[in-house]
Amino acid sequence: MAGEPDVSGKVVLITGASHGLGKALAETFARGGARVALCARGEADVAAVAESLVASGAEVVWRAADVRDERAINELVQAAEGRWGPVNVLINNAAILGELVPLAQYPIPTWREVLDVNVTGALIAIQAVLPGMRSAGNGSIINVTSSVGNVARANRGAYAISKWAIEALTYNLALEERDAGIRVNAVDPGVMRTRMRQAARPDEDPAQQRPPAELTGVFLWLASDASVNVTGQRFRAPEWRAP
Numbered sequence: 001m002a003g004e005p006d007v008s009g010k011v012v013l014i015t016g017a018s019h020g021l022g023k024a025l026a027e028t029f030a031r032g033g034a035r036v037a038l039c040a041r042g043e044a045d046v047a048a049v050a051e052s053l054v055a056s057g058a059e060v061v062w063r064a065a066d067v068r069d070e071r072a073i074n075e076l077v078q079a080a081e082g083r084w085g086p087v088n089v090l091i092n093n094a095a096i097l098g099e100l101v102p103l104a105q106y107p108i109p110t111w112r113e114v115l116d117v118n119v120t121g122a123l124i125a126i127q128a129v130l131p132g133m134r135s136a137g138n139g140s141i142i143n144v145t146s147s148v149g150n151v152a153r154a155n156r157g158a159y160a161i162s163k164w165a166i167e168a169l170t171y172n173l174a175l176e177e178r179d180a181g182i183r184v185n186a187v188d189p190g191v192m193r194t195r196m197r198q199a200a201r202p203d204e205d206p207a208q209q210r211p212p213a214e215l216t217g218v219f220l221w222l223a224s225d226a227s228v229n230v231t232g233q234r235f236r237a238p239e240w241r242a243p
Contacts, residue, residue, distance in 0.1 A: 004032060009035070034089075043064035047064070145167050
């Protein structure tokens, strides 16, 4: 679209792409001419997103894959690379909420699952795309964080801890990959009209929340060559304005 950062021809991998922000990102990048690789755990939902994009003329590969499954994520990356070449952009969006209870009462099996999906899953996707990015000498990794990822909040449980970890992962990886031409940044999308937000804050009126499609601009910019020297930073999508 006119005025948006140029992502045409970029190969973009989006995790958790079956609904909410992930779906909005897939649609936005496809509309901008990117080639999109998508995954989510729900086969019917991610297939529906992929089919809709293909019907609109987009180039898409997809898998029903859990981000904790190294083999499945590597197969998706290999499928994208085999068709289009190295993945240029990774958006680590997949996450689960877990329970919203005090840490003293937090169930350990749920704790392990949330951290495994939200943090280890992100690292698995990162490790899958890094060889191709290093070979190309460039790449953009965008990790989705949250308002609870850098400000302490009571009763946010493993989800909040996982987002603090995602931010630490972002900053450390940015240092490690800078010389390889790979930039790594975090984006807090803010309050959105999603199923996760409704589960976390059932007291809120969804009509007062912004749809995810209105919050994709910073992701496009970070994926584009316009942000080639930007790394190790945290952005708030609702407040971001194009430089």
